[in-house]
Each structure stands twice: as structure tokens, then as C-alpha cells.
Amino acid sequence: DAGITQSPRHKVTETGTPVTLRCHQTENHRYMYWYRQDPGHGLRLIHYSYGVKDTDKGEVSDGYSVSRSKTEDFLLTLESATSSQTSVYFCAISEGQQNEQFFGPGTRLTVL
Amino acid sequence: KNQVEQSPQSLIILEGKNCTLQCNYTVSPFSNLRWYKQDTGRGPVSLTIMTFSENTKSNGRYTATLDADTKQSSLHITASQLSDSASYICVVSRSVGNTGGFKTIFGAGTRLFVKA
Numbered sequence: 001d002a003g004i005t006q007s008p009r010h011k012v013t014e015t016g017t018p019v020t021l022r023c024h025q026t027e028n029h030r031y032m033y034w035y036r037q038d039p040g041h042g043l044r045l046i047h048y049s050y051g052v053k054d055t056d057k058g059e060v061s062d063g064y065s066v067s068r069s070k071t072e073d074f075l076l077t078l079e080s081a082t083s084s085q086t087s088v089y090f091c092a093i094s095e096g097q098q099n100e101q102f103f104g105p106g107t108r109l110t111v112l
Numbered sequence: 113k114n115q116v117e118q119s120p121q122s123l124i125i126l127e128g129k130n131c132t133l134q135c136n137y138t139v140s141p142f143s144n145l146r147w148y149k150q151d152t153g154r155g156p157v158s159l160t161i162m163t164f165s166e167n168t169k170s171n172g173r174y175t176a177t178l179d180a181d182t183k184q185s186s187l188h189i190t191a192s193q194l195s196d197s198a199s200y201i202c203v204v205s206r207s208v209g210n211t212g213g214f215k216t217i218f219g220a221g222t223r224l225f226v227k228a
Contacts, residue, residue, distance in 0.1 A: 004155075035218075042116065042201065042218030043156070090155050097214040098143060098205060103155025 003027045004104040006091050012110045019078040021107050023091030025071075031094045032074040033101065034058075034066060036087040043090065049074055050097075081111045114139045116204050116219035124225045129192055133222045135185040135202030143205040143214055147176050147187045150199040150221065159187070159200075189224075197226045 003026035013019050023032060031050055035043040035058075045058030047066040055066050063085060065077045078085055088108050092101040116137045125131050137145070144163045148156035160169040160176040162185070169176050173190045189196055202219040 040220060042220045044218070045216070092155070100146070100158045100161065101216070103157070106153070106155055 004091060004093055004102060006089075006104040006107050008107060009105065010108045012112065013081050014112050015082055016080050019081050019109065019111075021076045021089055021091075021109070023074045023076070023104060025074075025093045027093060027102070028071060029093040029095050029102075030071075031097060031099075031101075032068065033092040033094075034064070034074065034076045035090045035092065036060065036085075037090060037106075038087050046076065046089075081109075083111050085109065086111045114204075114206060114215075114217050116202055116217050118200075118202050118219040118222050120222060121220070122223040122225070124227060125192055127192060127194055127226055127228050131189050131192060131224065133187045133189075133200050133202075133224070135187070135219055137183050137185070137202070137204045137217070137219075139183075139204040139206045139217055141207050142180060142183075143207050145176075145178055145185050145205075146203045147174070147185075148201040148203060150201060152198070156201055192224075192226045194226050194228060197224060199223050 005024045007022045033048040034046040037043050044060045046064050049055045049068040067075045088106050090106045091104040094101045119134045146161045147159045150156040162169050162178045175188045178185045199221040201221040205214050205216045
């Protein structure tokens with residue numbers, strides 16, 4: 001694995017509670033991404049970052065926010081978790097937008 | 113609409129046999145195509161990448177082909193091993209706008225089971 005960690009690896013929470021997932025990299029890559037993966041769907045981009053404090057929305061950004069205050073950390077926040085946000089969340093990093101993306105181990109989130 | 117479709121959804125083969133996975137895409141303008149392998153419980157890992165001008169790329173027992181005219185790609189696995197059991201994801205990137213941006217579209221993957 002290319003120096004990417006995600007925390008927590010598993011989380012169970014209740015509807016309406018806020019949740020923050022953390023992605024940490026040691027590769028000094030410029031781009032960081034948050035995806036969700038659900039059965040029958042490909043990985044879907046939630047948000048991505050192209051630098052410190054520079055972020056943009058992906059295709060499924062509703063209900064999610066992100067922050068990147070340091071090159072190495074990219075946080076994903078569910079302001080008020082819903083059952084539809086039960087999923088496996090993957091963080092990825094890349095040097096440039098066209099370069100290979102390296103994925104973290106994933107976080108399994110269950111919203112009851 | 114920019115889409116990536118993979119077939120079959122799942123496949124079961126015996127150890128030692130060969131198999132071919134398919135990927136059809138409607139992504140435009142095309143930039144590159146990657147195949148990723150995703151083991152259960154782990155993040156995807158890149159196997160191959162091909163640009164418009166490349167029509168084949170190998171990585172050990174994995175060989176990817178690309179036909180940019182028909183917008184089709186295949187991943188051929190030779191002499192399968194139990195460790196090949198995984199999901200294989202086709203990923204196509206397209207250029208966006210005039211500022212050098214790119215977007216990446218993921219297929220839903222093919223789940224391969226290799227049996228002893």
C-alpha cells in the first residue's frame with residue numbers, strides 16, 4: 001500500500017449523528033479523493049482535493065463535506081448521517097489528475 | 113452519457129484456466145483506460161494503463177487490450193491462480209474543459225472466483 005491510511009476502519013452509527021472519516025497519506029501527493037462503493041455500482045466520487053484548502057464536488061456530494069488543512073490529511077464529514085450513506089468509503093491519492101490513483105484500505109460505515 | 117460497462121458481472125473458473133473480462137465504454141473525449149484489481153476487503157490496485165495509441169499492455173499473467181475505435185477493452189488472465197479471485201474494475205478517464213482537467217469513470221467490476 002502506498003502510504004495511505006484510513007480511520008476508523010469500521011464504524012456503526014445512528015441516523016442523524018455527525019460522522020468524520022479521516023484519510024492520511026505519507027506520499028505528499030497533490031490530489032486526494034473520497035469515493036463510496038456500493039454493490040452493483042462502480043466507485044463513485046464524493047469530493048476531491050487538488051491542494052490544501054482546494055476542494056471540489058464529485059458526482060455524489062450531497063450530504064457530505066470535506067476539508068483539507070494539511071497536504072497529508074483529507075477529512076470526509078457526514079453532517080447528519082442517513083441510512084442511505086451506509087457504504088464502504090475509500091480514500092485515494094494521486095500525483096496528478098491523470099496519474100494512477102492509489103487507494104486506502106477502506107472504511108465500512110453502517111448507519112442504523 | 114459517459115459510462116463504463118463491464119461483463120460478465122461474475123465469473124467462476126477452475127484454477128489453471130484462462131479467462132477474458134470485457135469492458136465497453138462511451139466516455140469521450142478518451143484519455144486513458146486502466147484495469148484495477150480489488151481483493152475482498154481492500155482498495156483497488158492498478159494492473160495496467162493504456163492510452164489511445166496503445167492496443168495491448170501486459171503485466172505478468174494479465175494482458176489488457178484496447179480497441180479505441182469500437183470503445184472496447186478486455187483483460188485476459190492466463191493460467192489462473194487462486195489468488196486471482198477478486199473484482200476487476202475497468203476505469204476510463206476523459207479530459208474536461210480547456211484547463212487540463214480530467215474525470216475518471218469507474219465500471220461496476222467483474223467478480224472473478226477461481227476454484228481449486
